[in-house]
Each structure stands twice: as C-alpha cells, then as structure tokens.
Amino acid sequence: MTYILEILPSLLAGVKLTLAVFAWTLVGALPLGLLVALGLLSRWHPLRASLHCYVWLMRGTPLLLQLIFVFYGLPILASWLTLPRYEAALVAFILNYTAYFAEIFRGGLQAIDQGQYESARVLRLTYWQTISRIVAPQVIKIVLPAVGNEVINLVKDSSLVYVIGLGDLLRAGNIATARDVTLVPLLLVGLIYLVLTALLTLILNKVEQRFSYWR
Amino acid sequence: MLELRNINKSFGSRQIITDLNLQVEDGSILCIVGESGGGKTTLLRCISGLETIDSGQLLVDGRPFDPQATTSEAVIGVVFQDYNLFPHLTVLENITLAPHLVLKQDMPTAQKAARTLLTQLSLADKADLYPYQLSGGQKQRVAIARALAMKPQFLCYDEPTSALDPTLSQAVKEIILSLKAQGMTQIVVTHDWDFAAAIADQTLTVTPVQA
Numbered sequence: 237m238t239y240i241l242e243i244l245p246s247l248l249a250g251v252k253l254t255l256a257v258f259a260w261t262l263v264g265a266l267p268l269g270l271l272v273a274l275g276l277l278s279r280w281h282p283l284r285a286s287l288h289c290y291v292w293l294m295r296g297t298p299l300l301l302q303l304i305f306v307f308y309g310l311p312i313l314a315s316w317l318t319l320p321r322y323e324a325a326l327v328a329f330i331l332n333y334t335a336y337f338a339e340i341f342r343g344g345l346q347a348i349d350q351g352q353y354e355s356a357r358v359l360r361l362t363y364w365q366t367i368s369r370i371v372a373p374q375v376i377k378i379v380l381p382a383v384g385n386e387v388i389n390l391v392k393d394s395s396l397v398y399v400i401g402l403g404d405l406l407r408a409g410n411i412a413t414a415r416d417v418t419l420v421p422l423l424l425v426g427l428i429y430l431v432l433t434a435l436l437t438l439i440l441n442k443v444e445q446r447f448s449y450w451r
Numbered sequence: 452m453l454e455l456r457n458i459n460k461s462f463g464s465r466q467i468i469t470d471l472n473l474q475v476e477d478g479s480i481l482c483i484v485g486e487s488g489g490g491k492t493t494l495l496r497c498i499s500g501l502e503t504i505d506s507g508q509l510l511v512d513g514r515p516f517d518p519q520a521t522t523s524e525a526v527i528g529v530v531f532q533d534y535n536l537f538p539h540l541t542v543l544e545n546i547t548l549a550p551h552l553v554l555k556q557d558m559p560t561a562q563k564a565a566r567t568l569l570t571q572l573s574l575a576d577k578a579d580l581y582p583y584q585l586s587g588g589q590k591q592r593v594a595i596a597r598a599l600a601m602k603p604q605f606l607c608y609d610e611p612t613s614a615l616d617p618t619l620s621q622a623v624k625e626i627i628l629s630l631k632a633q634g635m636t637q638i639v640v641t642h643d644w645d646f647a648a649a650i651a652d653q654t655l656t657v658t659p660v661q662a
Contacts, residue, residue: 237462351535358499358529359549359601369548384500451583 240320243412250408251428257325257394257404269337276342287338290379294335295296300396303328307400318410325397333390340382349401377447384440388433405429452477453498453605453636458507460490460497467493471507473655475605475638481633482651483640489657491640492532498638499529500653511604528598532609535599536588542569543578546597552600561600568596572626590617595626599635606630607638612646624649624659 277288291324307324310317319327348371358365396404409425455473459466467490475481483491483526496502498509500518507518511526537545546565550556569575572592582590598606607619608627612620614618620643627637627650641647647654 288452349535351531351533352537354501354529355531355535355537357501359597360553365552370537370554377539444583450581 237372239416239418239420241425243416243424245422246412247405247421247428250403250405251432253322253397254391254405254432256322257329257397258385258390260326261329261333261390264326265333265337265407266383268330269380272276272334272338272342272343272373273345276338277345291335291338294332295339298327299332301401303331303396303399306331321400321402324400325402329387329390329394333386337383337388340379340386343373344379345371347378348374355431380440380447381445384437384444386434387440391432391436400428452510452512453638454460454510454513455498456508456510458494458497458509460493460502461481461505466495468504471640475636476633477636478631479626479652480637480639480650483638483645483657484644484647484654485657486659487642488659490659491642492609494657495609495638495640496607499527501529503650526604528601528603528604528606530591530594530608530611532611532613534535534594535580536593537591538582540554541579542574542585542593545582545593549597550600553606555571565596565600565632566636568599572596586640587614591615591623599630605638607634607640610641611639612641613642620646624639632660 272287272290275283276291278284303325305330307319307321310319310324342428352370352374353366356370361369397404398407398410405428406425409421412421414420453475455471458468458471461469470557471494473481483494485491497504498518500520503519503556509518539549543562543565545555546568547558548563548654550561550564551558565573566578569578572595574589574592574596577585577593578591582593585593591614594608595606611623611627615623624646627639630637631650639647639650
C-alpha cells in the first residue's frame with residue numbers, strides 16, 4: 237500500500253499528459269474531421285482525390301510511424317517544420333484521428349436522405365444553414381456510437397507518445413516497473429485506463445441519451 | 452400568373468419534356484396527370500428549381516423567373532411525396548425554421564403564424580410532437596403548413612394522395628380547395644384521375660415519350 241502511494245504521484249503526472257493529448261486531439265480532430273468529410277463529398281475532383289489520398293495514408297500506416305515521422309522526419313524536410321515533442325505528438329494524433337473521424341462523418345452524411353437537402357433548398361436555406369441546422373444534428377445522432385468507439389481507442393492510443401520520449405501514464409508505469417522489478421505499477425496503470433474508459437463510456441451514453449428524443 | 456414557355460428537359464438522350472407551353476392563372480389549380488415515367492415529377496422539380504431546364508423560360512407575372520436563384524423570396528412552395536419533414540425538429544420548429552432564418556421573422560412572430568396555420572389545418576395539439584409521432588396524413592399537413600409559412604406565390608404538391616387512404620384523400624382535397632378559396636395558386640402532380648377531376652381548373656396530361 238505504501239508502495240502504491242509512493243508511485244502514485246508519478247503515475248498521476250502521466251495521466252495529466254495522457255488526458256492533455258486526448259483532449260486536444262478531440263478538440264482538433266472532430267471539427268477537422270467534419271470539414272474533411274464535407275470535402276470527401278465535394279463535387280470538385282482534385283479536392284476529393286487529395287483528401288482520399290490523405291485518408292488512405294493516415295489509415296494505412298501505423299500511428300506509431302506517423303509520430304516518428306512528424307517528430308524526427310519533418311525537420312529533415314525543412315528546418316522550420318521542427319516541432320517540440322508535445323506539439324509533434326498533438327499534430328500526429330490530430331492528423332491521424334481527423335482521417336478516422338472524416339470517414340465516420342462521411343458515412344453519416346451519406347446516410348442523410350436527399351429529400352432533407354431538397355426540403356431545405358425549396359425553403360431557401362443557405363448551404364451552411366442546411367448543414368448546421370438540418371444535416372449536422374442528424375449526422376451526430378448517426379455517428380455517435382462509431383465516434384464513441386474511436387474516443388475510447390484514443391485514450392489507449394495516446395500511450396504511443398512514449399516513442400518520442402513523452403512521459404505519459406504508460407511510460408510512468410514502465411519506468412517504475414523497470415526500476416523496482418515489480419508488476420504492481422503496470423497493474424495500476426491498467427486500472428487507471430479502465431477507470432478513464434469507464435468514465436468516458438458513461439459520458440458517451442449520456443450524450444446518446446440526449447439525442448434519443450427523436451427517431 | 453405562372454407561365455412556362457418552350458420548356459425542354461432531357462436526361463442524357465432521353466427527352467422528358469418537349470416544348471412545353473403552359474399558363475397557370477392566379478388562384479387556380481393545375482393538375483399534372485399521367486402514367487409514371489411521363490415526367491410529371493420532373494416538370495414539378497423544374498418549376499421548383501430542383502432540376503435545371505435545358506431551354507425555355509419561366510415567367511412569374513410576366514417577368515422572367517429563375518427558380519434556382521438563391522433569393523430569400525420563396526416564390527414556390529413544395530409539398531413532397533414523402534413530406535421530407537425534419538425528423539429532429541418538432542412540428543412547430545419544422546414550420547418556424549425557414550421563416551426565422553430566411554425571412555428573418557423574429558421567433559414570436561414566426562411561432563404565432565405557425566400556430567395559426569396549424570389550427571387551420573387542425574393540427575393545433577400537435578405543435579410539440581416530433582414527426583415520428585405523427586400519422587401520414589398529419590405529416591402531410593405539417594409539410595403543407597411548413598411550405599405555407601414561407602408565404603409562397605405558388606404551392607406545388609408531388610403525388611399528395613399516393614400514400615393516403617380514400618378518407619384522407621378526401622381531406623387533402625378539402626385542404627387544397629380551401630387554400631384555393633384563399634387565393635393560393637396550386638400545382639398538383641398526381642396519377643389519380645378522379646382526384647384531379649375533382650380539384651383541377653386545368654389539367655395537363657403527360658405521356659411517356661416513345662424511345
């Protein structure tokens with residue numbers, strides 16, 4: 237017990253970084269994902285093609301590799317692309333998760349009946365009014381379960397930042413395990429991840445409930 | 452008055468509408484009847500700006516009119532075949548959304564107008580329900596109210612009786628005739644000859660073109 241209390245502060249410091257990466261990735265990737273999804277459905281071929289290429293790259297290569305490339309690779313291409321570790325991690329995560337969210341949103345957008353757009357059109361709503369007042373609320377309801385899945389994944393994916401030397405929750409546990417030759421820190425790490433995902437599941441269920449007032 | 456001059460419309464090599472000329476007097480009802488595949492709905496979609504015409508001209512009160520122009524003036528209202536209500540909005544919100552956003556009516560004004568329309572269409576007690584809680588006939592009347600709230604000059608219906616039983620068809624007929632009594636100009640696409648005969652001042656019969 238005393239041992240647990242002894243290592244807990246360092247683990248909690250790791251949790252702080254894990255949560256920061258988690259939160260900023262969502263803040264960046266959710267709106268960007270929506271924009272990219274709209275682009276994927278654009279009538280302008282060059283835009284569509286380049287965004288498909290982007291999604292293919294991001295989903296087709298490991299996030300671990302992308303982290304390494306953003307942190308170690310970009311500075312080789314151009315020195316002004318050098319990013320500090322934390323910022324590099326955020327850029328890589330946002331780029332990666334934007335691609336996943338874009339595909340989820342694209343599916344949601346395509347599930348909206350064409351008649352909804354036509355109704356909005358004869359009522360003279362503008363494109364952005366149609367998207368924000370008619371389409372988005374319906375898309376959100378459709379994509380919530382899939383987005384929730386990615387959100388849970390993101391909590392655990394954030395542990396990959398160890399590869400560029402950032403001290404997150406898992407790394408803190410790893411260090412303690414190596415130093416003290418015991419699995420207790422890693423057990424604790426597992427427990428903390430479980431608590432985090434349980435809390436998120438709870439929140440996601442609440443949000444889904446909020447959207448259940450219509451069918 | 453709505454006037455169509457030499458309207459042509461084709462999809463690829465299939466000519467759907469050929470040199471159509473037509474006049475709809477103010478306050479009258481035009482029925483477009485014919486078999487499926489005859490281009491009834493296409494014509495309606497051209498008039499309401501959901502399809503582009505290949506050539507020809509639309510005139511409203513003698514002035515050229517582009518239904519695809521994105522002015523805030525709602526000249527043409529449409530009641531769709533499957534109504535296309537917004538499922539995430541209440542009946543009242545469905546009706547007030549466009550008047551508020553497009554015509555810039557303030558909410559109390561828009562709501563007051565919407566409630567008047569609902570009462571007129573005997574839906575007064577349905578204002579706070581969502582579309583999934585309504586029957587087909589009720590949804591259709593909400594769709595009519597939503598279109599009317601934009602104060603259109605012309606109101607178009609696509610197959611208003613296709614999903615309704617005979618009693619409800621009778622009710623739609625009465626709504627259309629009572630709107631006519633209020634001076635609304637209406638264009639009704641239908642495959643139901645009896646229904647058309649009961650309401651039409653003017654009937655346009657379309658036949659599928661031979662390929």
